[in-house]
Amino acid sequence: xxxxxxxxxxxxxxxxxxxxxxxxxxxxxxxxxxxxxxxxxxxxxxxxxxxxxxxxxxxxxxxxxxxxxxxxxxxxxxxxxxxxxxxxxxxxxxxxxxxxxxxxxxxxxxxxxxxxxxxxxxxxxxxxxxxxxxxxxxxxxxxxxxxxxxxxxxxxxxxxxxxxxxxxxxxxxxxxxxxxxxxxxxxxxxxxxxxxxxxxxxxxxxxxxxxxxxxxxxxxxxxxxxxxxxxxxxxxxxxxxxxxxxxxxxxxxxxxxxxxxxxxxxxxxxxxxxxxxxxxxxxxxxxxxxxxxxxxxxxxxxxxxxxxxxxxxxxxxxxxxxxxxxxxxxxxxxxxxxxxxxxxxxxxxxxxxxxxxxxxxxx
Numbered sequence: 001x002x003x004x005x006x007x008x009x010x011x012x013x014x015x016x017x018x019x020x021x022x023x024x025x026x027x028x029x030x031x032x033x034x035x036x037x038x039x040x041x042x043x044x045x046x047x048x049x050x051x052x053x054x055x056x057x058x059x060x061x062x063x064x065x066x067x068x069x070x071x072x073x074x075x076x077x078x079x080x081x082x083x084x085x086x087x088x089x090x091x092x093x094x095x096x097x098x099x100x101x102x103x104x105x106x107x108x109x110x111x112x113x114x115x116x117x118x119x120x121x122x123x124x125x126x127x128x129x130x131x132x133x134x135x136x137x138x139x140x141x142x143x144x145x146x147x148x149x150x151x152x153x154x155x156x157x158x159x160x161x162x163x164x165x166x167x168x169x170x171x172x173x174x175x176x177x178x179x180x181x182x183x184x185x186x187x188x189x190x191x192x193x194x195x196x197x198x199x200x201x202x203x204x205x206x207x208x209x210x211x212x213x214x215x216x217x218x219x220x221x222x223x224x225x226x227x228x229x230x231x232x233x234x235x236x237x238x239x240x241x242x243x244x245x246x247x248x249x250x251x252x253x254x255x256x257x258x259x260x261x262x263x264x265x266x267x268x269x270x271x272x273x274x275x276x277x278x279x280x281x282x283x284x285x286x287x288x289x290x291x292x293x294x295x296x297x298x299x300x301x302x303x304x305x306x307x308x309x310x311x312x313x314x315x316x317x318x319x320x321x322x323x324x325x326x327x328x329x330x331x332x333x334x335x336x337x338x339x340x341x342x343x344x345x346x347x348x349x350x351x352x353x354x355x356x357x358x359x360x361x362x363x
Contacts, residue, residue: 030094030338037337042096045336046344049098051214052327053345056082056100057352058220058362060319063106063168067114067121069318072243072356077317079353080245085310085322086346090339093299093306096332097284098345101314102323105272107168109320113265125315126257131269132311132321138274139304153275173197192232196223196363220362227363237357248318273321277307280324288332 032038060078065071078101085099105128113124170176174193179185187194200223207215227233257266281304285297297303303324310322331341 026340030090030340032338032340035337037335039340041335042338042340043344045096045331045334045341046098047348048334049325049328049331049336049341050345050348051217052330053098053100053325054214054348054352055216055220056103056325057349059103060101060106062172062362063110064121064320067110067124069121070247072360073245073248074319075356075360076242076245076353077248077314077319079349081310081314081317081319081322083346083349084313085306086342086349088306088310089303089324090342090346092339093303094339095281095285095290095297095299095303096288096336096338096341097281097303097324097328098331098342099307099310099322100325100349101319102273102276102321103165104276105269105323106320107164108269108272111168117265120253120256122251122253123256123262125318125320126252126254127262127266128269128321129252129254129312129315130257131266131273132308132315134266134270135273135311136305136308138270139301139308170197173200192227192230193363196227196230196232199223199226224362228361233361233363236360239354240357242353243356245318250316251318252316269321273308273311273323277304277323280326280328283326284324284328284332287329288337290337 026039027033030042032042057075057078061071061074064074082098082100089095089097089099109124109128113119113127114121119127173196174187174191175197176184177187200219203222204215204219207218212218224233228235281297281300282291285291291297307322307324314320314322328336328342331345
């Protein structure tokens with residue numbers, strides 16, 4: 001066979017053989033092909049997840065302001081720590097799980113530690129800080145802990161936090177008020193906050209039942225607009241440069257929180273954070289097909305370290321404990337399978353920092 005014939009044969013053979021597809025850094029780091037997904041799918045899943053959990057950037061400042069914290073500063077720190085936690089979860093644990101300040105623990109901080117026990121908010125934040133570091137210390141036992149939490153206990157903790165949040169919401173809207181005879185009673189049904197609160201809840205429920213992924217966010221925006229029309233909301237603008245976080249950043253009373261009487265409270269914060277996080281991690285990774293029948297999932301130890309250290313960083317910055325959000329399951333339903341989805345959520349939280357005037361208008 002001539003040299004020309006050999007070269008022609010080699011050319012035909014190479015053209016017929018499938019060539020390995022070139023992959024970029026994003027594909028290699030997040031293992032997109034291996035997990036049957038692609039960049040566009042992960043981006044859409046991240047946007048969907050952000051829309052379902054964006055309410056936290058409005059709600060968290062209102063709750064923590066009840067403890068005497070600056071609401072505008074907390075708005076910025078809420079966005080910052082949600083961005084840091086979500087991006088870290090995506091980059092280091094490669095899980096489709098977004099992070100943000102926990103609903104439940106923020107109410108516990110504002111209405112129990114500060115409102116009930118009379119702690120200064122600086123001391124209460126330090127309690128969250130030490131509890132988060134304790135959480136990080138026990139994260140090395142993650143396999144035993146996650147598989148040992150009974151399902152009934154996971155459900156009970158989540159239900160208890162939900163009932164507490166509901167009580168706080170009804171009180172803030174004026175739907176229920178305190179009374180000496182029965183502890184709680186119905187509020188003034190003719191007041192604008194009462195009407196707006198009921199309308200917001202009903203609208204939210206209708207949207208949820210109809211499958212709107214941003215039901216909570218749509219309800220907040222719609223009722224804020226109605227409140228503005230009724231004169232209950234003052235227009236403050238839509239976007240601006242971020243407010244200063246100096247009023248809350250690094251203001252912890254670390255030594256004051258180490259008082260012997262608060263040791264049990266620190267342990268309680270650690271346990272609630274651990275149980276809530278473990279349950280959410282297992283639920284979302286199971287939805288994504290990443291967890292086995294015993295609840296083990298990839299990079300579990302890394303995920304708990306990211307969670308606990310993000311909580312400690314959040315407390316130092318001036319916001320309550322950070323946790324994985326079960327709303328991440330909406331992104332999983334949209335096809336999210338990797339940490340790229342969480343990174344997209346984090347980037348969107350960074351953009352949200354510039355919308356603090358809008359947050360200040362929420363009734």
